[in-house]
Amino acid sequence: MNLYAIRAIYRFEMARAWRTLTQSIISPVLSTSLYFVVFGAAIGSRIPEVEGVSYGSFIVPGLMMLALLTQSIANASFGIFFPRFTGAIYEVLSAPVSYLEIVVAYVGAAATKSLVLGVIILITASLFVPLRIEHPLWMVLFLLLTTVTFSLLGFIIGIWADNFEKLQLVPMLVVTPLTFLGGTFYSISMLPPFWQTVTLFNPVVYLVSGFRWSFFGIADVEPALSLGMTLLFLGVCVAIVAWIFRTGYRLKP
Amino acid sequence: MVPTMTTMLSVSNLSKVYEGGFQALRNVNLDIRRGEIFALLGPNGAGKTTLISIICGLVNASSGKVTVGGHDIVGDYRAARGLIGLVPQELTTEAFETPIKAVAFTRGLFGKPPNPAHIEKVLRSLSLWDKRNNRILTLSGGMKRRLLIAKALSHEPRILFLDEPTAGVDVELRRDMWALVRGLQKDGVTVILTTHYIEEAEEMADRIGVINKGEIVLVEDKAELMHKLGKKQLTVHLHAPIAQVPPALAAYALELAPDGATLTYTYDAERKHPGIAELLGGLNAAGIAFKDVNTTQSSLEDIFVSLVKK
Ligand SMILES: Nc1ncnc2c1ncn2[C@@H]1O[C@H](COP(=O)(O)OP(=O)(O)OP(=O)(O)O)[C@@H](O)[C@H]1O
Ligand SMILES: [Mg+2]
Numbered sequence: 296m297n298l299y300a301i302r303a304i305y306r307f308e309m310a311r312a313w314r315t316l317t318q319s320i321i322s323p324v325l326s327t328s329l330y331f332v333v334f335g336a337a338i339g340s341r342i343p344e345v346e347g348v349s350y351g352s353f354i355v356p357g358l359m360m361l362a363l364l365t366q367s368i369a370n371a372s373f374g375i376f377f378p379r380f381t382g383a384i385y386e387v388l389s390a391p392v393s394y395l396e397i398v399v400a401y402v403g404a405a406a407t408k409s410l411v412l413g414v415i416i417l418i419t420a421s422l423f424v425p426l427r428i429e430h431p432l433w434m435v436l437f438l439l440l441t442t443v444t445f446s447l448l449g450f451i452i453g454i455w456a457d458n459f460e461k462l463q464l465v466p467m468l469v470v471t472p473l474t475f476l477g478g479t480f481y482s483i484s485m486l487p488p489f490w491q492t493v494t495l496f497n498p499v500v501y502l503v504s505g506f507r508w509s510f511f512g513i514a515d516v517e518p519a520l521s522l523g524m525t526l527l528f529l530g531v532c533v534a535i536v537a538w539i540f541r542t543g544y545r546l547k548p
Numbered sequence: 549m550v551p552t553m554t555t556m557l558s559v560s561n562l563s564k565v566y567e568g569g570f571q572a573l574r575n576v577n578l579d580i581r582r583g584e585i586f587a588l589l590g591p592n593g594a595g596k597t598t599l600i601s602i603i604c605g606l607v608n609a610s611s612g613k614v615t616v617g618g619h620d621i622v623g624d625y626r627a628a629r630g631l632i633g634l635v636p637q638e639l640t641t642e643a644f645e646t647p648i649k650a651v652a653f654t655r656g657l658f659g660k661p662p663n664p665a666h667i668e669k670v671l672r673s674l675s676l677w678d679k680r681n682n683r684i685l686t687l688s689g690g691m692k693r694r695l696l697i698a699k700a701l702s703h704e705p706r707i708l709f710l711d712e713p714t715a716g717v718d719v720e721l722r723r724d725m726w727a728l729v730r731g732l733q734k735d736g737v738t739v740i741l742t743t744h745y746i747e748e749a750e751e752m753a754d755r756i757g758v759i760n761k762g763e764i765v766l767v768e769d770k771a772e773l774m775h776k777l778g779k780k781q782l783t784v785h786l787h788a789p790i791a792q793v794p795p796a797l798a799a800y801a802l803e804l805a806p807d808g809a810t811l812t813y814t815y816d817a818e819r820k821h822p823g824i825a826e827l828l829g830g831l832n833a834a835g836i837a838f839k840d841v842n843t844t845q846s847s848l849e850d851i852f853v854s855l856v857k858k
Contacts, residue, residue, distance in 0.1 A: 297626070303656025307645075314644060382640030386699070389604040389634050390657035391626040547608050548566060 300392045301400045308374050308404030319370065319408055320415065323362045327416050330358055331423045334480060345482050346513045351424035356507040357479030359416050363409050363438070364445050364474055364499070368466050371405035371449030376462055379454070379545075388547065394540035398450065405446035406439075413438055427510065433518070434509035440525045441502055447532035454545050473499045478507075483515040498528055556582040556707055556738040557603065562612030564598055564762075572598040574762040576612070580707075580740060585733055587753035588742045591856055595762040596742040597637055600709050604634045616707060630658060633705030635696045637712045637742075641684050647671060647695050648680040651702045658703035670698045673728060690721050697728070708732060710741040714748060726752055746852055750774075760856045780845045782813040782824060787837040794834040800827055817845060 312319045335351035342350040378384040387397060420426060428434055456462040477499030483491050494500050495516070505521025508514035514521070538544070557580035564573040572595045580586050590596050601607040603614055605625060614621045619628040642650060651667050671677045674694040679687060687695065693713070700708060710729070714722045729739050729752060743749055749756050749770070756773060758766040789808030800823070803812040811831075815822040831838060 297659040299656045299659045299661060303653050307653055310649075311644075378642070381642070382636075382638055383642050385604075385606055385634070385636055385640060386654060386657060388606050389629060389632070390654075391629040391659055392657060393626075543608055547606060 297390075297392050297396055300390060301396050301403075304387070304397070304400035305404045305407075308401065309407070311374070312370070312404075312408050319366070320412060323366055323412055324415055324419055327358050327362050328419055328423075330354070331420065335424060345485075346511075348511050348513065349424065352426055353482075353507075353511070354480055355417075355420045355424065355426060356510050357477075357503050358420070359413055360441065360477075360499070360503050360506055361474045361479050362416055363413050363441055364470055364502075365466060366412055367405055367409040367442050367445035368449035368452060368470060370408050371402055371446040372453035372456065372462055372466075373449075374401050374405055375450055375453035376456055384546070394537075398447075398536055398540075402443065402446045402450055405449060406442040409442040409446065410438065413442070429512045430509040434506065437502070437506045437509055437521075437525070440522075440529060441506070444525065444529040444532055447529070447536060451532065451535050451539065454539055457545070473497050478503045478515055482513075498524060501525060554582050555579050556584075556617060557740070558613075558615045559599070559603070560613050562599070562602065562614060563610050564595075564602060564607065565610045572762050573602075576759075576762070576764055578757065578764060578767065580738060581755075583733060583736050583738055584754040585729060585739045585741070585752055586755050586757065587749035588740060588757050588759060589744070589746065589749055589852060590742070590759035591744070594759045596759060597711055598762075599759070600634070600711055600740070600742070604632055604709065605629055626659075630703075631706040633700035633703065633708040635693075635700045635708070635710045635713055637715070639689065639692050639696070641692055641695060643683070643685040645684055646681050647676050647684060647687070647698065650684060650695065651698050654699040655702040660703045666704070667702060670701045673731075674698050675724075690717055693717060694721075697725075701732075705737065707738040707740070710739065712742055712744070714743065714745065722748075758852060758855050765855050780815055780817040780822075780843055782815070782827075782841060782843050784811040784813070784828075784831065784838045785840040786810065787839050790836060794830075794836070796834060797827070797830050800830075 331351065331354075334354055339350035339354070344350065345353045375384075378387065417426075452462065452465050456464075476494065477497050478494070479499075483494050483500065483504075486494065501516060501521040501524035504515040505518050505525065508518045508521070539546070557578070559576055559578040562573055562576040563571070565571045576595075576599060588596050588599070598607060602609045603616065603621060605621060616628040617631045619625075619631075621628045645653070648667065648671065651670065652662060652664075655663065655667065668677065671680055674697055676691065676694055676698060679691060684692065684695065693716075697710075697713070708729075713725055717725070726748075729741070732739060741748075741752065753770050756766075756768060756770050757764055786809050790804070791808060793802045793804055793811070800813055803814075804810075805812070813824075813827060815824075828838075828841075
């Protein structure tokens with residue numbers, strides 16, 4: 296195990312986060328606060344409680360997920376895309392580092408940043424609305440699984456993308472819609488039956504539902520199913536990353 | 549050649565076909581001795597960078613085998629790559645970091661514990677110490693190139709690849725680099741450099757290889773090569789053609805041109821007394837008048853051009 300290498304990459308990535316503090320922490324916190332003001336306070340005051348939870352509180356887990364997903368993907372994809380873009384990746388590829396170590400370092404750093412962000416958003420939220428966490432251990436588990444899974448997804452996107460447009464494409468065209476339609480701002484039971492069924496094909500539904508369950512004990516789908524789907528998605532991402540490194544896809548001509 | 553204890557790098561039957569079908573390397577065989585400075589010469593697109601990239605793990609080989617210090621670059625990549633320092637041809641550096649952090653980063657990547665003293669030594673030897681805390685994007689091109697060298701030396705490699713280290717580098721810096729490379733050789737580091745400049749190969753290398761269109765066309769000791777090239781020719785242009793070389797001058801093994809108007813004398817440039825005065829005296833004595841003489845010496849450049857033109 297080349298621990299020095301993992302540490303070097305991890306620290307480098309964390310240093311990058313510090314350099315871009317506005318982008319990596321301040322702007323997501325600001326936009327999440329805006330959601331609270333608009334949806335929680337302005338619109339939410341006209342929406343009745345959802346299954347015994349005030350609307351402002353109800354949207355907190357979903358909002359956290361929204362920020363975690365987008366930021367995990369953004370951090371991890373940029374972290375690997377940029378050295379590919381500048382050519383500085385040669386150093387990592389020519390070093391005595393295993394693929395596993397490379398992934399652990401890059402994805403670990405991206406996941407760490409998202410976790411920190413999640414905690415900050417949670418603290419911010421608790422200033423706006425009353426919160427309770429019924430299953431704290433599960434909450435932490437869902438938090439970890441989500442940040443790692445979506446950091447892996449970001450890593451994959453960062454390797455697949457060969458220009459800046461593609462780098463933005465997946466988050467914009469796929470992830471953001473899925474998150475908004477994934478029950479971030481509503482309970483699926485509020486939808487007509489047909490759309491309820493359609494929604495079940497959206498992986499984000501399971502994440503949000505499971506995460507919300509860990510807060511309030513209310514869920515759209517079984518928590519066990521949420522966990523299962525999250526693990527499945529994690530497995531798929533791990534498989535794709537393994538394939539990338541085995542074939543040298545986009546990394547080694 | 550069978551790899552021995554003295555072989556640092558062994559490349560056998562290495563071929564590379566890029567996606568799209570372009571064959572960049574054709575069955576390359578090359579052994580590099582421990583501690584030597586090897587210059588790889590070749591025109592643009594010859595495959596120099598491809599060869600280095602495969603050895604360093606940046607490009608997958610299509611077929612063939614490479615060992616570094618006896619370690620297979622695929623099967624035992626950790627041990628192999630740990631020995632290697634690479635200075636790439638392109639100036640690729642992280643823009644926002646500082647030199648001191650960038651060099652420490654590379655050392656970490658290669659699995660070495662932090663060693664500020666070594667990093668200071670490397671930065672000082674490349675005159676980058678004063679710039680250690682500046683952002684890399686504020687460095688000049690020559691400084692960035694030196695930074696790449698510093699990074700490659702950060703983990704104390706045993707074999708260093710310099711892919712066109714002196715491209716776009718001023719004369720003074722070029723001299724500094726040559727001195728640095730010699731210093732590394734004293735410490736037992738093997739150095740492989742690619743270059744377009746024949747003088748550079750002549751100045752630096754112990755052995756010289758020429759690659760063209762993906763094939764190694766020549767590998768030779770520089771001294772031997774220079775010795776071969778160390779032949780000079782004296783051409784004597786005569787006033788009037790002669791039918792044959794006078795027997796009195798047979799010792800000089802003169803060559804008479806078909807038209808009988810020029811005589812050519814080939815001699816070793818390193819000889820102290822090639823006997824030119826005696827030869828000219830002999831011609832006078834034989835009553836052969838001449839209007840002009842000139843000497844020529846073939847250079848590394850000449851064979852390089854003739855090899856590559858083929
Ligand atoms: N990734 C790639 N895909 C396809 N062809 C490539 C790739 N990289 C290099 N080549 C081709 O392989 C050949 C050898 O390139 P290489 O970079 O090894 O040459 P070189 O000897 O280093 O040249 P130079 O002196 O210009 O640096 C060139 O024809 C080049 O176009
Ligand atoms: Mg090249």
